[in-house]
Amino acid sequence: MGETALIKVEELNPIELFTEGGIDNILNQIKEKVERHVPDVSTAQGRKDIASLARKVASSKVILDDMGKRVVADWKAKSKKVDAERKKAKDTLDAMRDEARRPLTEWEAVEQAKEDALHLAAEIELAEDDAYAEESLLKRERAVVAKEAEAARQKAEQEQKEHEDRIAREAAERATRDAEMALQKEKERADQAEARARREQDAAVQAVKDEADRKEQERIAAEKAEQAAVERRASNKLHRAKVNREAVRSLMNMVPMEEPSAVGLIAIIADGKIDNVTIQY
Numbered sequence: 001m002g003e004t005a006l007i008k009v010e011e012l013n014p015i016e017l018f019t020e021g022g023i024d025n026i027l028n029q030i031k032e033k034v035e036r037h038v039p040d041v042s043t044a045q046g047r048k049d050i051a052s053l054a055r056k057v058a059s060s061k062v063i064l065d066d067m068g069k070r071v072v073a074d075w076k077a078k079s080k081k082v083d084a085e086r087k088k089a090k091d092t093l094d095a096m097r098d099e100a101r102r103p104l105t106e107w108e109a110v111e112q113a114k115e116d117a118l119h120l121a122a123e124i125e126l127a128e129d130d131a132y133a134e135e136s137l138l139k140r141e142r143a144v145v146a147k148e149a150e151a152a153r154q155k156a157e158q159e160q161k162e163h164e165d166r167i168a169r170e171a172a173e174r175a176t177r178d179a180e181m182a183l184q185k186e187k188e189r190a191d192q193a194e195a196r197a198r199r200e201q202d203a204a205v206q207a208v209k210d211e212a213d214r215k216e217q218e219r220i221a222a223e224k225a226e227q228a229a230v231e232r233r234a235s236n237k238l239h240r241a242k243v244n245r246e247a248v249r250s251l252m253n254m255v256p257m258e259e260p261s262a263v264g265l266i267a268i269i270a271d272g273k274i275d276n277v278t279i280q281y
Contacts, residue, residue: 005059006030014071023064030060236281243281244270 007026016022037053040046247269248262255262270279 005063006033006056007060007063009063009067012067014067017064018068018071026064030057240270240281243279247279 007030012026013022017026034053034057037049039050041050244263244266247266248259251257251262251265252259257265266279268274269277272278
């Protein structure tokens with residue numbers, strides 16, 4: 001293990017390691033070993049030593065993490081056992097408590113039943129008294145109800161007549177409004193149709209104008225392009241003539257010959273009739 005990590009498992013106490021800051025001591029030990037190493041990248045062995053140190057640090061991390069996992073797993077198993085014993089104690093003592101109190105609970109139930117029976121008898125007696133009083137009140141109410149029913153009938157007939165009159169009036173008003181709305185919508189549709197026709201006419205006129213403008217612009221552009229081409233050709237012709245004249249003078253200065261011969265030779269070169277010889281314009 002010493003060859004693959006910076007710590008030894010057999011020298012570590014997992015409980016002490018992961019409680020009360022025990023991990024800091026082992027981390028400081030690893031840090032001291034890493035800091036004592038003097039890296040040297042100038043040699044193959046030095047580079048291997050650096051890689052080996054990095055692997056040992058990684059192996060140390062795996063060892064510590066695995067030990068921590070085992071400690072946590074052990075704690076969890078013990079916690080489950082404690083919880084099971086706690087539940088057993090709770091359930092057993094709850095049953096003992098209920099059994100110890102059972103005589104009092106049964107006595108309280110009997111007393112509550114007696115109290116409920118007395119309360120029910122008092123309610124029945126009170127209900128009978130209320131029933132006699134209610135019968136007398138009911139007779140008086142029936143007479144009042146009869147009078148109110150007659151008044152309600154007369155009122156209903158009056159309200160029905162008023163309702164029918166209102167419905168007829170509202171129907172007439174609604175018909176008038178519908179007719180006015182129909183006329184208004186028809187006028188709006190006519191106005192929209194007229195506006196649409198005007199827009200279409202304006203669009204057609206604008207389209208004709210735009211097409212005429214486009215053709216005129218194309219004509220002007222074509223004239224400008226042709227003029228520019230003519231000017232370029234004329235300029236190029238003058239430039240070539242100037243270059244040819246300069247070439248003739250240079251040739252006559254270098255080689256004794258008549259001007260017509262020099263001009264003819266330059267013309268032959270300009271036409272590309274002599275291989276590997278050109279004039280740069």
